[in-house]
Amino acid sequence: MxxxxxxxxxxxxxxxxxxxxxxxxxxxxxPQNNYTFNSKDYKTFDLNEDNTFAFEEYDVTKTNITCKGWFVLNDEPTYKCKKMQIYLGTAASHLFYKLDTVRQNRPDVDVYLQKRLPTPQEYKESGFTASISRKDLPHDTYNFYVYYESNDHKVMRKMPYKIII
CATH class of the missing domain: 1.20.5 (Single alpha-helices involved in coiled-coils or other helix-helix interfaces)
Structure with a gap:
């Protein structure tokens, strides 16, 4: 050789x-807050559950992304919700990034929905604030998602909000 x-x-x-x-x-x-949802996991989600939601504040700085809003299943009181979590997800990579989510009491949402839904429940615990550090996110286009879990439901909803980083 x-x-x-x-x-x-x-x-x-x-x-x-x-x-x-x-x-x-x-x-x-x-990043340690990467989550990939298995396609088989979606079978456990109630994808046709009626819901109402709003993102009321949305702030993007050089270091963080923060949002504030509320989410309810129309026919379930929010005190039954065990877990509500906000995610950013990319369509191409199927990676979901969990935002630090804190639930909040929202009596104003309860009053608002009591007048507008045909069979209103109690929605006082519907609010959230969520944030994530931008350093954890690669450059991409992201969709917002809400994960809602109670004893009766598991719901993952894609929200009509996008962000380009």
Whole structure:
């Protein structure tokens, strides 16, 4: 075997080791709030549940994305909600980024919906504020999603709001 062939093989081996190390480094450094929803998980979601929602405030700074709003299932009182979480998701990669979500009491939403829904429930615990650091998000176009869970329902709703980072 020629010396140039040996050198070429050594260079290729070194390049492969560097590439594998770089891939491992990128994998380890993925944001910890990445979530991929399995397609089979969607079978447990109540995708046809009627809901009402609003994003009332939406703030994007150089460091954070923050939103405020409310979400209800029309025929379920919000005190039954065990978990409400806001996500940003990309269509291309199917990655979902969980926003730090805090639920809030919203008596104003309860009053508003009592007058507008045919079979109103109690909606005082419908509010939320949610935020995420922009450093956790790769450049992409994101859709907002709300995940709602109670003993009777699991709902993942795509909201009609987008953000381009």
């Amino acid at each position: 020629k010396t140039s062939d040996k050198i070429l093989k050594i260079i290729m081996a070194v390049v492969m080791v560097i590439a594998i190390a770089a891939i491992a480094h990128m994998y380890v450094n993925l």
